[in-house]
Amino acid sequence: MSTVNRAGTFVLGERTVKRLGYGAMQLAGPGVFGPPGDTDAALAVLREAVASGVNHIDTSDFYGPHITNQLIRKALHPYRDDLVIVTKIGARRGSDGSWLKAFSPEELTQAVHDNLRNLGLDVLDVVNLRSMLDVHGPAEGSLEAPLNVLAELQRKGLVRHIGLSNVTPAQIEEGRRIADIVCVQNHYNLAHRADDALIDDLAINGIAYVPFFPLGGFSPLQSSILSDVAQRLGATAMQVALAWLLRRAPNILLIPGTSSVAHLRENLAVAELVLPEDAVVALEGIEAHADTA
Numbered sequence: 001m002s003t004v005n006r007a008g009t010f011v012l013g014e015r016t017v018k019r020l021g022y023g024a025m026q027l028a029g030p031g032v033f034g035p036p037g038d039t040d041a042a043l044a045v046l047r048e049a050v051a052s053g054v055n056h057i058d059t060s061d062f063y064g065p066h067i068t069n070q071l072i073r074k075a076l077h078p079y080r081d082d083l084v085i086v087t088k089i090g091a092r093r094g095s096d097g098s099w100l101k102a103f104s105p106e107e108l109t110q111a112v113h114d115n116l117r118n119l120g121l122d123v124l125d126v127v128n129l130r131s132m133l134d135v136h137g138p139a140e141g142s143l144e145a146p147l148n149v150l151a152e153l154q155r156k157g158l159v160r161h162i163g164l165s166n167v168t169p170a171q172i173e174e175g176r177r178i179a180d181i182v183c184v185q186n187h188y189n190l191a192h193r194a195d196d197a198l199i200d201d202l203a204i205n206g207i208a209y210v211p212f213f214p215l216g217g218f219s220p221l222q223s224s225i226l227s228d229v230a231q232r233l234g235a236t237a238m239q240v241a242l243a244w245l246l247r248r249a250p251n252i253l254l255i256p257g258t259s260s261v262a263h264l265r266e267n268l269a270v271a272e273l274v275l276p277e278d279a280v281v282a283l284e285g286i287e288a289h290a291d292t293a
């Protein structure tokens with residue numbers, strides 16, 4: 001059995017995915033803008049992920065923009081039957097790399113067509129509507145209008161399943177009245193746990209929770225508690241952070257991002273890492289110290 005399988009599976013839409021997946025955002029150039037410094041290295045990461053058994057890749061056409069999806073297509077097309085590519089719409093990039101809201105019906109429709117073309121697909125497996133009411137974090141406000149547009153694109157057969165990203169519990173409730181929501185993708189990790197209650201609620205409803213920035217994103221997690229636990233277990237701090245997420249709830253799907261094959265292998269090896277109970281108790285202390293960690 002491949003190592004990745006040991007982390008278990010989850011049914012996303014009607015497809016079964018491994019809980020250990022891969023997030024492709026880091027493959028674009030600095031600031032998720034422009035091409036990577038080393039295109040062959042980026043392609044190698046994607047091929048290694050799938051060869052290792054990963055069958056859930058997270059992306060967006062606004063990474064690059066367009067570049068990350070084009071790399072996925074170049075590395076992996078024609079796709080393996082079991083590969084689920086999850087993308088997101090709702091933003092666009094300014095010429096300076098800024099992240100701008102793109103919620104008009106024209107922009108949302110264009111984004112779906114851009115994803116289809118750049119990924120080389122006839123239908124997108126899962127599309128997350130990424131709230132841009134506040135680019136930095138969930139902010140209350142209705143998502144009904146953009147979600148209706150996405151639901152219409154689903155009815156036209158361009159999108160199989162719908163998810164939400166950067167959203168509040170109220171927006172998820174609103175969304176579930178409009179469409180079947182199969183996943184939620186929000187910022188969550190050992191030091192950023194605002195969604196603790198939401199994760200448990202989604203688990204009861206069979207909805208996947210896919211944390212972005214599982215390793216801390218642009219500011220990788222740093223904590224003496226994390227380092228101590230890692231040292232004791234003969235693992236790296238990043239591996240412990242991922243193992244904790246896998247253990248946290250059965251509906252959590254991991255999409256750690258990396259541009260390095262070595263880091264990818266390290267991240268996928270967490271399927272074998274079992275955290276003892278005393279390590280879990282120690283790690284629970286990280287959030288309390290998050291401001292100083």
Ligand SMILES: NC(=O)c1ccc[n+]([C@@H]2O[C@H](COP(=O)([O-])OP(=O)(O)OC[C@H]3O[C@@H](n4cnc5c(N)ncnc54)[C@H](OP(=O)(O)O)[C@@H]3O)[C@@H](O)[C@H]2O)c1
Nearest residue numbers: 023024025058165212213214215216217256257258259263
């Ligand atoms: N919905 C949203 O709004 C949203 C926002 C952000 C991200 N995302 C998605 O979530 C995915 C994950 O988030 P992310 O990539 O931003 O952050 P992340 O997974 O928390 O962390 C990525 C960072 O950690 C480093 N890293 C990865 N593995 C490592 C290892 N084993 N040891 C040391 N450093 C390691 C990477 O550098 P190297 O490249 O050097 O390994 C990169 O700097 C993205 O790829 C994207 O698909 C979604």
